[in-house]
Amino acid sequence: MTILSSPSQMPNPGLLKVSGPDAEKLLEGQITCHVAKITPQQGSLAAHCNPQGRIISLFYLFFLENNYYLLMPQNMLPAAMTALQKFAVFYKVTLSNASHEMACISYTDRTAIKRPMEKLATLRVAPHCARYLALGHPSLIETLHPDMDTLSAWNDRQLSDGIPSIYPETSEKFLPHELNLEHLGALSFEKGCFTGQEIIARMQYRGKLKKRLYQAWLTTNKPPQRGADIFNEDHQQMHVCGTLVDAACLHDSNYRLLIILNDAAASRPLFLDPEQQTTLIISGESP
Structure with a gap:
């Protein structure tokens, strides 16, 4: 906090x-x-x-x-x-x-x-x-x-505090539940209809969320780009397993990130490039 x-x-x-x-x-x-x-x-x-x-x-x-x-x-x-x-x-x-x-x-x-x-x-x-x-x-x-x-x-x-933002490069990329919006107080299912409600309500009541929001750390001389793919290695092949939602520079070349990951990927080494040059460190699931 x-x-x-x-x-x-x-x-x-x-x-x-x-x-x-x-x-x-x-x-x-x-x-x-x-x-x-x-x-x-x-x-x-x-x-x-x-x-x-x-x-x-x-x-x-x-x-x-x-x-x-x-x-x-x-x-x-x-x-x-x-x-x-x-x-x-x-x-x-x-x-x-x-x-x-x-x-x-x-x-x-x-x-x-x-x-x-x-x-x-x-x-x-x-x-x-x-x-x-x-x-x-x-x-x-x-x-x-x-x-x-x-x-x-x-x-x-x-x-x-686990609160994401949306930018032009990430607009229309994410569903509300992927950004944890139901726990951030941004979703109401007591009101009448709103644009996109049918899809959002289906995820709330019947869907199984396969991606979650995580906090992560990164050290790099190249500023990370919002909306960039995140990779991990599976059976000696690099696969896209998530997306960089937002990043803030702390000092020097250190960044705090919010990322969306497939559930299975959170326990594996993560990279911002398929060449495995830029490693991410997960600090935990977002509140």
Whole structure:
């Protein structure tokens, strides 16, 4: 579990704002969390999936000043907006890039930001984490005197808590259960239908998951690429056994990874190349 001595501000956040009288209706029919339960004091991790149940975008959903804000990597905004816009045309809503309208901080000490709490949208990053995010106007966030994170430090904090992100190179590659989203509080099966629900519900109630999310370590002079294949050796042949989901540089040439692996592969030597030049070390199944 990550412990922060003071609030830490996210650098260069990507924020998609959904506003208008039909905003809740649009999102309820498209994304995986129960939008009707979202309040300024209770946001959620959520995904927007294609009809085959694969994740287009993964984000934190906030509600503030009668608008919904989807927090995601900055470079995911065009794909996320395009995917939602296909359905937004049937509703009284507006989609816009709000990345410069709001700022986001991460914190573990809730008493540290008690005074302006009523002016912030907040959420717990995952059910197993005692870490929170808060979204608010930059001028208000400045009064909390947060430390400014590097993007690597912010990403590493997410990965250490077992929370993946989706990027353009991994969009529409993964099913929600492969990224552990049911345990991260991002899936609701109490709400009505949403895009991809049939496939996702079948996995929840009748499917047997053959791939799982793991944390791993890697030392390399070549930055690992999200979406890259992971290999292992079986009967003297190299086979693809998984996918690199996300990576964060810790220091020098050391990286923390989140990877998806076939069940049988977790106990075998793993490599990022079929020539066995780059070895991964599994540190355990993601929470």
